[in-house]
Amino acid sequence: MIWAMAQKELLQLRRDKRLLALIGVMPIVLLILFGLALKLEPSNVKMAYFDEDKSFFSMLIETELFNDGYFELYKVTSLNDLQEEIRSGRAKAGVHIHKDFSASLVKNAQPHVDFFVDGTMPSLTTAMKYNSKIMTSENVTSNMYFLDENATNVVIAKTPFLIDTQILFNPDEKETWFFLPGVIGVLIMQVALILTGISVVREREKNTLEQLMVTPISKFSFVIGKLLPYIFIALLDFYFILGVGWSFFELPLPESHLLLFCLALIYVWVMISLGLLISLVSQTQQQAMFIAIFIIVPSILLSGFIFPLEAIPEYVRALSYAIPFTYFVEVMRGLLIKHTLLVDMVSSFMALLLFVIVFVGSSVVLFKKRV
Amino acid sequence: MIRVIDLFKEFTDKAVLHNISLEIDKGVIFGLLGPNGAGKTTLIKTLCGILKASSGDISIDGESIENAKPSFGYVAQHFGQYEELSVWENILFYAKMYSVKDIKRLKYLMERYGLEAYKSTLAGKLSGGYQRRLALVCALVHNPKVLFLDEPTAGIDPITRKLLWDDFYTLALEGKTLFVTTHYMEEAQRCNQLAFLASGKLLVQGTPEGIKESIEGVELYSVKIDYNPELISAFAKFQGVALVNQFGDQLRLLLTQKLIVDSIEQEIKKYTDERLLKATISLEDVFIYLTQEFAE
Incomplete structure (x- = not known):
């Protein structure tokens, strides 16, 4: 019976071509990334x-x-x-x-x-x-x-x-100062990618999407209405962790609270729209979860959150710059710890905005096609 | 109220609806019959705007689907309300989707469908019958002119089914047009107007009586005899026998040639003394006959 169950599970998996591809591709990509590419000794x-x-x-x-x-x-x-x-x-x-x-x-x-x-x-x-x-x-x-x-x-x-x-900037070399700004980004990534990622797929899997499509709600209202709560939760998370950092870990205050809020807003927007994109390309919740994690893991490792970007060889560095989280970590540390001037962060802000445009744009295109 | 002209629907690999044209008047209960896989659900989803037609024209109450959304409701085959929300929360949600603010009406609907006692029960915890009632209420919050029901009584007990049909008649009396898919003959009999869909084509349309009469040049005979596979396979080989259908202790034969009645009688004598009698065609006979004829 155990064997029959396992066999059935494998058969089901075999029918889900997309998930199968993900299961096959992910280890290869991760292997290349971390086996060949990532050297922990920084140079240059x-x-x-x-x-x-x-x-x-x-x-x-x-x-x-x-x-x-x-x-x-x-x-x-x-x-x-x-x-x-x-x-x-x-x-x-x-x-x-x-x-x-x-x-x-x-x-x-x-x-x-x-x-x-x-x-x-x-x-x-x-x-x-x-x-x-x-x-x-x-x-x-x-x-x-x-x-x-x-x-x-x-x-x-x-x-x-x-x-x-x-x-x-961090004369006492406090590890928390180094980690906290990044942890906030990771948490928002989780909320946005996983929660938003499964939200539309879930409506489809549970047949509720069909009932909704019959009502006069516009696609725009549907998407915005679905995303708003997660944007709110993500922002709440953002300030909650910062609050803990400020009260218990002596995390420095930013030079400008407005800029910090801007960063939070743009980053949350990037991640939520990426989550929506995941939701639109996946057919099942399983697939959505898998893709979300597939994005989160390299994001954490290649963004400079844990390992400095200098530890990532030039030929993989391009990939680091294709990860929104990289810019978030950079700006977040700039704002909180180094008090970097706005001029020096503009390019990172711009990069994040570019991600928003790309993700929202592809979501709109996909949404028109699929739903 | 519902007008469909030359509707085609293709999925990437094959066409599923061919050249469908329909005209359904106000206050009519329209039944769409057809075997599994005939395209009933595809048709109803296309009419509701869930699927896009490949070509053809659909209008509901004189409007395009997109503009007609506030004037029709849809109850899907599978429960499509939110399981994590209570009955009342579901109703309120759909009311808001249709910008309905009349709380009295919502309460009235809840009472009318016996959901009052389950007001704060989570929709996922309701039994199948009550889930169907909730789906119906959610589709009725905006007092639509047209109601699309995809197999509304599939898997529902006879009592609830009767209640639902009583209600469908009431809705039709109120002037609503109901578009119902089904493969229960007893249900098809209840409709004012029927259409028969097989392999994506509309074969016949009309009143239940009209449809029975539309099958021309055939006659139905029946004989009281217990199920006998030998006899059935013998008849199936007969030229001119369109349909052999065992119905309890009755064997029903649909004949396309009168001349063979004698030879059939002789065959039957081998098995029983009961007489072969002429009978009236039922919808079920028509259903099976048409399905067989047009099976591809």
């Missing part, structure tokens, strides 16, 4: 480099950083620029070499080099701090001794210069 971490000294000695540091390859250097021309680059997210770290670096070095006065790291992502911060040690490696320091025999004997310190590490 962007670093803003501000060298006021421009001497032979400071060049040594630059060359070593360049040769090592962990950081990808680009030059900026002021300390303010350097910090803004990190705030905007374009750079994750920065090095500032002061004007009197070589002068102090010659005097053996142990000059300080400022090393800035973005603290929003503690795992990346730790990795960056570790990798910053190459600046004081022997390749650099061994050349900082003076080999002039005629010179007066100067006592050279074992470490000719010191690195001052400054963690920006």
Whole structure:
């Protein structure tokens, strides 16, 4: 009897071509993504480099950083620029070499080099701090001794210069600050994709859609009426978790509550319309659930929510940017933790709006065709 | 009230309705008969606007389907109200869909269909009969001129079925037009007007009596005899026997040629002394005969 039951279940599954395709494709996609693509060791971490000294000695540091390859250097021309680059997210770290670096070095006065790291992502911060040690490696320091025999004997310190590490934005490296903004996004994704995802399919499966189609309700009212409660629930979720974060985890307040609300609204809209799209392409609740999870899992892993985007190789990075959640995480951390300027987040906002247009557009097309 | 001209409906792989034309007057109970898979449900869904016609013209009360939505109601074959909502909540929901604010009318309907006692019962917990009543109430909230009922009494006990039909007559008396699909002959007999659908084609239309008479050149004979497979297969081979139908202790034979009556009588004598008698054609005979004739 167990065997008959299992056989029946398999037969049913075989008839559901769509679900079968999903079951077949999902492991392959996930395997490629996480087996081949995802490397947990970040590389090519962007670093803003501000060298006021421009001497032979400071060049040594630059060359070593360049040769090592962990950081990808680009030059900026002021300390303010350097910090803004990190705030905007374009750079994750920065090095500032002061004007009197070589002068102090010659005097053996142990000059300080400022090393800035973005603290929003503690795992990346730790990795960056570790990798910053190459600046004081022997390749650099061994050349900082003076080999002039005629010179007066100067006592050279074992470490000719010191690195001052400054963690920006999340100085205590609190994991909750890092996780909470993303968790909010994941929850909204769940509410929107799963609840909305099954909502239309459910009406179809339970024959209630048919009865509704006979009534004078317009397709527009039907869709909006169905989505409104979930939009409300998602927004409620958003502020509930934030409230908990603010009251219990000392999560910083955003620079602008209006922008935060805008983000919430747009993101919820993106996710709800994606949920609607799922609902329209699936024929059964099973299929809808499967597709929703199929979207949620890579979203969590590839968005920079847990693993920094720097840990994702270039050839998969494009995929990260095809995930709405990526932009949400970016803007959310920008708003709450880094207080990024609006100018630097506009592109992310635009990307989210683009998703809205694409999802709503395809939903409308599909809805006209299918229902 | 309902007018259909040259309606065609195709699904991606095959045509399911061919060249359907209908004219149904106000206050008529119209019965659509046909075997399973004939396209009855497809036709009723197309008339309600759930499915789009491939071609042809449909008007209800002189309006296109889209504009006529406030003036017709539809009760699906399967329960299509919200199981998680109570009876009253379902009624209120449909009332709002039709912008009906007359709470008195809703209460009256609930009472009329005996749902008062189940007001706060969840629709999913109702028995089949009461679910049907609720579906009917939900389709009546806006006092429609036309009511489409897809097999309204399938799986319903005889008492409830009688109650429902009494009600259908009342509705028709109120001036409503009822479009009912069924394959119960006893129910078809109750309709004012009938149409017979087989393989997506309308074969005959008319009053129940008219339809019986429309089968020309055939005569029905019956004999009192118990079921005998030998006899039945013998008759089935006879040229001119259109239909062999055992009905309790009666064997009914529909003949297209009078001449063979004698040879049939002789055959029967082998089995019984009972006489072969001429009988009147019933709707069931017509139904089975037409279904056989046009089976493709």
